[in-house]
Amino acid sequence: MIKQHPTSSLSKIPRHLPLVVAIQDYYNLNSTQPLSFGPATFINGLPDLWDNPTVDLDAGAEVHVIHDAPHHPDLRVITTVAEVFYRIVGARSSNITTDPASLRGKRIGVSLNSTSEYFAYRYLRDVAGLSPDEYTLVGGSGKDRGLCYSLPCPNGTLPDLLKRGEIDAMTAYEPTTEMAIQTLGAEEAVVFRNDSLYREISVMYTTQSKLDDPATRARIVQFLRVLTKVQSVFAKEPSKIWDRVSNITANGTTQTSPQTLEKIWPLTRWTGGLPDDVEDLLEEEDKWAARDKTLGRGPMTRERIESHVYRGVLAEAEALGPL
Template sequence: MLSKLLTPLLLTSFSLTPVHASLTIAANLAVIEYTPMKIALEDFYPTPPNITIINGGVPNLFSANTTTLTDLASNAETQALRSYPSHRNLRTIYTISEVAYRLVTSSPSSLHPRLESLKGKRIGTIPATSAGYFVEALLDNAGVSPSSYTVVSGAHCLAAPCANDTLPAMLASGRVDAVALWEPTVELAARALRAANNNGTGVVFFQDEGVYREIYSLYSTAETLADPVKRGEVVRFVGALDRAVRVFEGEMERVVGRVARAVVPAVEEGLLRDVWGVHGWKGGLPADLLDVLVREDAYVARVEGRERLTRRELEALVDRSVLREVRGEDGEEEEEEER
C-alpha cells in the first residue's frame, strides 16, 4: 500500500522539476554592444547558467555557414539583412543597443566643415557593414553621392597605439581623410589625428541618428523558438538581458569596469567612458524596426547583387513574441509608447 502511495508522489515531484536547455550564443567579442549579454549571465540569470558565448555572429545560426552552430546570435541589422534572403527562418527577438555612429575628419581650428567638403575625399570604413551603410546614408543625406568619394577599407582598433592597418593609424598618417566605424575606433581615430598634428588641426565629428543608427540585436531561428524547452531558456535569458540593459542605461558605474574587461581585447576604462553616451541602451524592439530594414535593404541588396526584399517579406524577420513573454502580453504596445 505504501509503495502505491509513493509512486505518484515521486512522479509528481519529478514532473515539477524545471527543465533547462543549454544555449550557445555567437557574438563579436570585440564590440562593446555585446557586453550586456555577459552582464546578464553574471548578475541576472536565475539559475547557474548553462549558456556559452562564443565569438561569431548571425552566420553561426546556420550550419551551412559555420562549423559552430548556435541557438542565438547578435549582430547589427546589416548582417541580418545579408543572411535573411538565404535563411528565411531568421528572427530578430531583442535589440540590445542603438548606436548613433560617428564620422570623424580634420578641420582647421577656425572652421567647421560641412559634409559636402568630403567630395573627392577618401573615407575609411569597413564596406558591406553597418558602418559602410552609415557612410553612404550620411553623405547621401547631404547630397554627396557614392561616386564622388572613395571608400577605403581598414581595420578596427580597441586600444592605442593602433596598428598600421587600422583606421585610426590611416587617418593620422593621411592615407584617408575621414573615418567612420563603431566605437571605440572613431574616438581613437580622433585622438590619433590630434596627436599627429600636435593639436594644431581641429577634429570634427558628424553624427545624425535620424539618418542612421545601428540597431544591434539578438537573433534566433524559427526552429529554436518553436522548441518548447529551448524557447523557455531563450525567454529566461532575454528577461535577464532586459534587466542588464536597464543597468547599462541608468547605472553605468555599476558595470563600466567589467564591460571594459569583457571586450576582447580589453578596452581602457577611460576610453569606454568617453564613448558610453554614443550607445543607446534602450532594450526591447524599436517601433520603427521594420521601416529601418526596408530602407536599409536597398543598400544591402546592391552590395550583395540581389533584388530588394519587399516589406511583406521582411515582416517575418521581426518576432516580438519573446519580448511579449518577457514583459507581459501588452509588451509590444508598451514598447511603442516608450518610443
C-alpha cells in the same frame, strides 16, 4: 553549463557587452537545459543556427539579418541588444571643415560591407548631398578590418591611416572613431554626427523551430528577462560597470579603458526591446545591400522583412515582469 563559443568574439565591441555580462553573471549556468549561444558573425551566413542544432541564439548587427534572411526564412529577430550611433571624423589638414560638403572628393575609411559603410553612404548622400562618384571609400584591412580599440592604434588601422594622411576621414564601430579623434587631437579632428539619420541596431535572433519548441522558448523568454535587467544597469547606472566591462574587452594587448567607455557611452542606447521602426530600418538598408550585384537578388519585400521580426517572446518576457 551553457554551451557557448568563447565570448572574445562578442566582447571587443561595446554593443555586445550586455550579452557577455548576462551570460557570466545572471544566467543559470547550472541549468539542466541550458541555452547555447553562437558567436557574433560578420556577413558570412549564420552557420551555427542552421548547421549546429545545439545553438539557440545568436547576435549581431541588423546587416547580418539583411544578408542572411533571404536564404533563411526561419530567422527571427526577437530583441535589441543595443542601438549605436555613428560619427565621421575628418582631418582639417585634408581641407575638411565643419561643412559636410567639404567631404566631397575625399577618401573615406570604412569597414567595407558593414554598417559603417552604410552610414557613410547615408550621411554623404542625405546630409552632404554627395553621390557615390564624388568620394572614395577605402576599406580597413587586417583581421579587424582596420578597427582599433585602444591607443596607440597599430599601423594600418583606420585611425593610423587618417593620422598619416592615407585617408581624409573615416567612420567605424566605436571605440575606433573615438580613437581617431584622440589620435588626431582635438584641434585637427572634425567630427560629423546625425543621430536622426541612422543608428546600428545590434539584435538577437533565433529560428522559428527553436521558438516552436516549448522548452527552448521558455528558456529564451527567461534569458530576455535577464538581458533586460543587465540593460537597465547599462542605461541607468553605467559608472558602476565601466571598470568591469573594460576588463571584459581585454584581448591580448588591447583593452578599451573605462575613460574611453565613458566618452562613447552616450553614443549607445541600452533600452532593449524592439523599436517600432525596426522594420523601416531593415527595409531601407536592404535596398542599399541589394545594390551589390554579387548577391544576385533584389530587395526583399516589406512582407518578407516583417516576417523576420517577431515580438512574441519579448511580450511574454515583459508580461512576467522584471527579475
